[in-house]
Amino acid sequence: MFKTKIITLLTDFGLSDVYVGVLKGAIAQINPQLTIVDLTHQIPPQNIAAGRFCLMTAYPYFPAGTVHIAVVDPGVGSSRRGVAVKCANCVLVGPDNGLFSGVLSQESAMPTAGYTYAAVELSNPQYWRTSQPSSTFHGRDIFATVGAHLASGVPLEELGRAIDPDSLVRSPIPACTPTTDGVDGCIQYIDYFGNLITNIPGTLVAGKSWSVAIARSKLSSESDKDFVIPSGTSYSSGESGNLIALVGSHGWVEIAVFRGNAQAFLEIDCGAKVQVKINPV
Numbered sequence: 001m002f003k004t005k006i007i008t009l010l011t012d013f014g015l016s017d018v019y020v021g022v023l024k025g026a027i028a029q030i031n032p033q034l035t036i037v038d039l040t041h042q043i044p045p046q047n048i049a050a051g052r053f054c055l056m057t058a059y060p061y062f063p064a065g066t067v068h069i070a071v072v073d074p075g076v077g078s079s080r081r082g083v084a085v086k087c088a089n090c091v092l093v094g095p096d097n098g099l100f101s102g103v104l105s106q107e108s109a110m111p112t113a114g115y116t117y118a119a120v121e122l123s124n125p126q127y128w129r130t131s132q133p134s135s136t137f138h139g140r141d142i143f144a145t146v147g148a149h150l151a152s153g154v155p156l157e158e159l160g161r162a163i164d165p166d167s168l169v170r171s172p173i174p175a176c177t178p179t180t181d182g183v184d185g186c187i188q189y190i191d192y193f194g195n196l197i198t199n200i201p202g203t204l205v206a207g208k209s210w211s212v213a214i215a216r217s218k219l220s221s222e223s224d225k226d227f228v229i230p231s232g233t234s235y236s237s238g239e240s241g242n243l244i245a246l247v248g249s250h251g252w253v254e255i256a257v258f259r260g261n262a263q264a265f266l267e268i269d270c271g272a273k274v275q276v277k278i279n280p281v
Contacts, residue, residue, distance in 0.1 A: 006035045006063060007151050010055050010070040011139065012043040019137075023069075023144045026129055030148035037062075042192075046074040048098050049270060052171050053189040053197070056102025057250040059090050068103075069139075069147040070094040077135030082122040082142050085109050085165065086156050093122075093147045095138070098171040109165035119168065122146055123160035176200045182210070183276040185253070190270060194261030197254045198274050202247030205231070209279040212245040212255060214266065227266070228277075229255055245276075 007027060013019040020041050027034060039058050043051045051072035059068055066089075073080075073095040081096040087107035092100045109118040122142055125131040127149045133141030146159055176185035176199050185200040198212075212229040229243045238244030238258045243265065248254045253276060255262045263269070 005031075005033065005151055006037065006066045007147050008037045008039050008058070008062065008066060008068045009041070010039040010043065010051060010058070010068070010072075011041045012045050012047065012051065012072045013041045013139075014045075015041055019139070022140050023071075026140050026144040027148040029129075030145055031152045034148060034151050039068075043072050046072065048072050048074070049171060049173060050189055051099050052102040052173070055099065056106065059103055059107075062090065064089045065091065067091045067093060067147045067151045069143050070099050071139035071143055072099055073097065073138065076138050080169075081163070082138060082146075083119060083163065083168065084122060084146060084150065084156055084159055085119045085168065086111065087118075091147075091150055091156070093143050093150065095143075096121075096169050098169045100168065101171040101173075104165075104168065104170075117157070117162040119163050119165045120156055120160040121163050124158065127154065127159055173199060176204075178204075179275070182278045185274050185276065187268065187270050187272045187274065188252075190263050193256070194263040194265075195248065195254050195256045196262045196266070196268070196272075196274075197248060197250065197252050198276075200253040200274070200276055202251050202253055205247065205253060205276060205278070209281075210245075211277050211279065212253065213275040213277055214255065214268070215273065226275075 024036055055070050068090055071094055075097055083096045085092040087109055111118040127146050129141045129145045173188050176183050183200050183204055185198045187196045188199040189197040210231050213226040215226055229245045231245045235256050235258050240259045243257055245255050257265050
């Protein structure tokens with residue numbers, strides 16, 4: 001088992017309450033020598049898709065074996081499973097609700113050498129904070145302590161019963177679809193700046209001349225026409241206040257407004273359809 005002694009935390013807890021600090025306290029009770037990195041605690045409440053995207057784009061920047069504890073958990077206290085999953089380059093701990101499907105679209109779950117399985121349901125209370133966890137705070141009572149034990153060297157196999165990695169819940173985010181003149185996709189995430197990040201990989205437009213078409217808001221007097229957004233290489237490729245399409249640092253096609261907010265400009269939300277148009281050579 002990896003022993004990097006690094007844990008990351010991603011939650012929708014916000015920073016106004018003590019919940020994040022309590023997670024760190026539960027981890028420190030197990031091993032105060034662990035390094036804890038806050039990915040973010042500002043995921044919109046109960047927004048599993050946003051948590052999925054942020055975890056997927058963050059995990060590659062950590063050493064192999066880092067334990068990622070993610071808690072965006074509207075089903076806490078229900079029959080949804082708590083799980084731990086070992087991948088080639090990380091270990092995931094949290095609710096089985098699609099939160100890990102972004103990482104699992106890029107990483108295969110794989111067993112530790114000498115063992116036969118790569119995912120477990122967290123059914124062994126020996127590694128929980130308490131055998132009677134709160135029905136509203138599994139982050140504190142199960143996920144934080146399990147993650148701390150994993151980062152301290154406890155084998156995945158001791159944490160509970162084996163499950164088939166293929167049985168893990170997958171996110172409803174659809175895949176993009178190639179067309180005769182480009183790619184159809186949707187908005188999968190909106191960042192703090194209002195940039196609209198699509199589910200279209202930047203590799204599909206690399207080295208090509210392209211643009212993005214997106215339907216205008218229903219509030220627009222020209223709602224029957226699409227915006228056609230030119231592509232550029234940076235936010236400043238466009239003029240101040242104008243839309244620009246580019247491949248962001250995360251590797252996905254996104255729509256931005258230079259010195260502005262694309263979400264406010266277009267009045268659209270996650271799930272909105274977009275089209276990448278590849279210009280003829």
